[in-house]
Amino acid sequence: MTDLFSMFDPSSSIMNLSFNWLSTILGMLIIPLYFWFMPSRYIIIWNKLMSGIHNEFKIIVGQNGSMGTTLIFVSLFSLILFNNFMGLFPYIFTSTSHMVMTLSLALPLWLSFMIFGWINNTMHMFAHLVPQGTPMVLMPFMVCIETISNIIRPGTLAVRLAANMIAGHMLMHLLGDIGPSVNSSILSILIIIQLALLMLESMVSIIQSYVFAVLCTLYSSEVN
Template sequence: MMTNLFSSFDPTTSFNLSLNWFSTLIGLLIIPSMFWLIPSRMNYLWIKILTILHKEFKTLLGSKIKGMTLIFISLFSIILFNNFLGLFPYIFTSTSHLAMTLSLALPLWLSFMIYGWINNTIHMFAHLVPQGTPPVLMPFMVCIETISNIIRPGTLAVRLAANMIAGHLLMTLLGNTGPSMTLFMINFLIIIQLLLLLLESAVAIIQSYVFAILSTLYSSEVI
């Protein structure tokens, strides 16, 4: 019970400890750590990776829309983070589900299409018929190119989800056979599981890069 009107401002909690002062440090969590801590080797490595990605995306996109590489670097980062989180035990792998991958691919592709057809309509029509196509094949090429454009978000989403779930499924199936194995076979199984874990780590990096680079290529066609 409050003794006076200002007792709610007292720096104490229910444990009679002055833990409320920790709220002063909450602002430091919002500020990126590289501004107030000495950057570690991991920070330098991550900044180096982002710089390389920025240069590569900028080469593909050109300089028509400044700052657009930030979208694809953020996309790469969030997919990579979720892919690696899924490698830890008892952590849900969100990128192995189409609900997650489609929610990343579909709005991105839709925004590219809307932007392209509104601002570069002639350019978008020209993309439907590749250069050098014989006049007889033009109607078929338009149908093929239209279908390939429509299925792009689906292929992006399915590729990421299938690759992430395939490795996890294989590791789970192999792990479930452990109790029925001999001691020698269990040691052999552990080696295989470690190799598969290494492979999955590589897949986590490659698939996030593939998703980001294909999104960049699709956007470069409509600009």
């Protein structure tokens, strides 16, 4: 490695064929098989989880949301969750730690929301630029602030997901590098810390995929 961040560089290849993003589409290859399997406990638990998240997203979108809109965000949650967990396995490229992946998910969604809102609900979008109860003097400043906060939304979505994935992986990598240079007593403590960090990263993977999907759902509910 040339520096610490080079651990996230896409460098996996066989015969000059890049296999870095193979883990990203691996889940898409597995999903069709579930329609041919007998329902197991894991599939039933997963279906219960997706049904609960779908009902929660329906409440956020509200009655004015388009039919089937929540299915987009449930699929988005599943995709990010799968890639976050795949990044926890050794020697697997963590795609969600790269802005190319996260911004490719956030920017098209935000752009589609903005285009839909400004074309179909123009007055509603103008009303969002000025919060209710704002004094007349502060209205120009509030419009500027709300416009800037609206524009940076895809960037904050992308940076939040990528930064959280990078932080945990980097900490585990730093602790793993000092393993060969310590004695056996400290090594056992180090292994326990690594296992605790792995459990923490598993929870972060779930939370960050949920936060990303919920924020996208909230942004979509504002344009209706």
